[in-house]
Amino acid sequence: MFYEADLTAFAITLKLAAVTTLILLLLGTPLAWWLARSRSRFKFMLEAVVALPLVLPPTVLGFYLLVTLGPRGPVGGLMESLGGKPLAFTFTGLVIGSVIYSMPFVVQPLQNAFEAIGRRPLEVAATLRASSIDRFFTVAMPLARPGFLTAAVLGFAHTLGEFGVVLMIGGNIPGETQVVSIAIYDHVEGLQYTHAHWLSAGLLLLSFIMLLTVYGLNRRFRIVRA
Numbered sequence: 001m002f003y004e005a006d007l008t009a010f011a012i013t014l015k016l017a018a019v020t021t022l023i024l025l026l027l028g029t030p031l032a033w034w035l036a037r038s039r040s041r042f043k044f045m046l047e048a049v050v051a052l053p054l055v056l057p058p059t060v061l062g063f064y065l066l067v068t069l070g071p072r073g074p075v076g077g078l079m080e081s082l083g084g085k086p087l088a089f090t091f092t093g094l095v096i097g098s099v100i101y102s103m104p105f106v107v108q109p110l111q112n113a114f115e116a117i118g119r120r121p122l123e124v125a126a127t128l129r130a131s132s133i134d135r136f137f138t139v140a141m142p143l144a145r146p147g148f149l150t151a152a153v154l155g156f157a158h159t160l161g162e163f164g165v166v167l168m169i170g171g172n173i174p175g176e177t178q179v180v181s182i183a184i185y186d187h188v189e190g191l192q193y194t195h196a197h198w199l200s201a202g203l204l205l206l207s208f209i210m211l212l213t214v215y216g217l218n219r220r221f222r223i224v225r226a
Contacts, residue, residue: 005174006199009183016091016166016179017159020098024106024155025148027099032110033136051108053101062168065097069169089171094179097169098159106155113147114140146218153214157207 035047053061069087070076076086087093117140125135141148163181170177172186180199187196 003195005178006180006183006195008175009178009180010199010202012091012175012177013160013179013181016094016098017156019095020102020159021106021152021155023095023099024102025152028103028106028110028151032107033114033140035107035111036114051104054104058101058162058164059168061101062097062165065093065100065165065169069093069096088169089173089177091170091177094166094170094177097165098162101162101165102155102158105158106151109147109151109154110144113144113150116147117143149217150214153210157210160203160207 031050035043035050066088067073068075071080071086071088073086073088076088079086087096121139121143122135125139130138161181162179163185166177166179167182170179172178172182178186180203184196184199184203187193187199
């Protein structure tokens with residue numbers, strides 16, 4: 001039913017999605033909080049940068065990442081001069097590309113959730129002498145819980161289906177950078193449609209279950225609040 005290489009590709013894909021989602025939640029939460037609360041007139045510029053992967057072709061993003069992280073690029077060249085190796089065609093390179101490409105799918109739901117809270121609950125907490133950090137962790141984060149759930153699921157699911165970016169920055173190295181989407185492409189090229197069907201069905205089922213979970217839990221949160 002599955003080749004051993006297919007199972008390895010699934011494991012790499014799940015690991016990539018998990019690592020990417022964790023990094024995006026850690027980086028995206030303070031960024032989304034600033035975007036939701038800031039009144040800077042330049043905020044729209046940062047919002048445009050965050051949303052850029054939504055409209056930019058994945059191969060374009062992957063190409064510039066390849067140039068940057070490759071041995072002749074500024075980051076890859078620096079790594080090589082320090083005794084390391086370029087990040088292109090490595091799992092670390094895949095993570096960097098996935099974090100950039102999936103960023104709007106995490107930051108935007110978090111920003112919307114923080115904006116939906118409004119200022120009143122935070123102002124009430126401030127009157128009770130809660131510090132800004134206390135207000136964030138004890139008021140904002142619990143109220144934004146549905147947004148965190150949506151951001152985590154969308155970031156994870158979007159990373160599962162990446163193709164253009166991971167192919168450009170990671171290549172197609174079995175056991176190292178070959179993810180499920182690339183393995184499916186390989187099977188189709190080799191006219192191995194049965195294996196392509198199994199891999200595609202696995203991704204489809206996993207993504208559908210994740211979306212069912214997030215919609216079901218968000219519905220429960222709305223009922224509890226009502």
